[in-house]
Amino acid sequence: MGWLQSLFSPLKKIWLKLNSTQKKRRGLYILYEDVKSCPYEDVHVLWSILVESHSPSLPLKK
Template identity: 65%
Template sequence: MGWLQSLFSPLKKLWFRKHSTTHKKTEDINILHEDVKSCQYEDVHVLWSILVDSQTPPLTSKR
């Protein structure tokens, strides 16, 4: 049975790593966004908007 565990152990680790990081990043961003919305300082809101705008792909102009 040891060989069976050694066969599935790396696959199991990869599966958990892939699925946990995707959801964790999304949850972290949502928590951060809620914190930013509740903040009273306008500077924080400006910095958040800069961060969000930098994450969107730039518009390409057609010539």
């Protein structure tokens, strides 16, 4: 039975990682809709700062 657990353990980790990523994206999308409908300019500026700080950085070429 231990071999069965060792087989499914990596799959479970991958599933949990993908599932949590989708929830984060969905949450940001809902927030994006709220920001888009907001009339205040400073909210849009704060949103752009937030998006730029969480964008994945490009790998450095050597």
